Amino acid sequence: MPRITAPTVAEHRSRRRDELIQAATEELLESGVDAVTLARVGKRIGLARSSVYEYFNSATDLLAEIALGSFAEWTGEIERALAGSATASERLDGYIFTSLRLVAEGKHDVADALGGTRLPDYHRREVIELHVALMSPLRDAVDQMGVENPSLMVELIQGLVEAGSRRIARGDDYVRVARATISLVHSGLTPATPADPSVPSDASSLTGTH
Known part of the structure; x- marks a missing residue:
């Protein structure tokens, strides 16, 4: 025994x-x-x-546990970092800064190592749910800021974070990368405006083509 x-x-x-x-x-x-x-x-x-x-039961189950634990740890770090943020803009900045700090600390190494590992459907669903939870602070901040096309902006911001992550992986200072990313994001955020009925919605009418 x-x-x-x-x-x-x-x-x-x-x-x-x-x-x-x-x-x-x-x-x-x-x-x-x-x-x-x-x-x-x-x-x-x-x-x-x-x-x-x-x-x-298998090595795949073990890899799934690693993936789930990595997502949960990352999500917890983001939530703790944003706990004291008073405004949506602060939460947005905090999400970007913390995400890039975690990359610099090596917290993204597990995700990189797992790469395109295929997991069983029941594990994949769990990973997707955790990924949704991880992204929710970013989505919520962008929604609350009232910008044009928030779903597009979330994807573009995440793309910039991922690009910044690659720079950090190559040795760039994460603080410098985070500040540049935050500056670029804010310069591209356009407040939503009511639709103007006098402006044609058909792009062809704006260019004179049909």
Whole structure:
């Protein structure tokens, strides 16, 4: 019978599960997705592959747990950073700045390492839900600022954040990148205005083409 290293069996299993996820994350970052097997992960913490099956059915399930944990951690960091923001503009700036700070701190390395890993449908749905939650502070801030075409602006802003992330990964200072990104975003935010019935909605009428 395995030696219990916690006050209760449930706590022991929870700790062991966390150890396996941590070991899998280290394997992922060191050697890539293909290196994450139940045998290799178990070996890192002195556990036989047969014992690892008591916690995870497959390496794919283990990778899914890494992805879910990474999203949850990132979302928590964003929420804590924006907790004291009083205005939508401050929340927007905070979202951009914190996202790029986390990249500089290496928090995006797991997502990069997972790359295009295909997960089972039931795990993919969970990841999508967490991604929606992660983006909600940005969507809410843009909506509250009353800009033109908020859904488009959210995608464009996220695109700028991703471009800034790549610059940081290449060695740029995250503060400088964040300030430039925030400045560029604000220069492109156009307040929504009521539709003017005198302006034709058909683009062809504006160009004289039909």
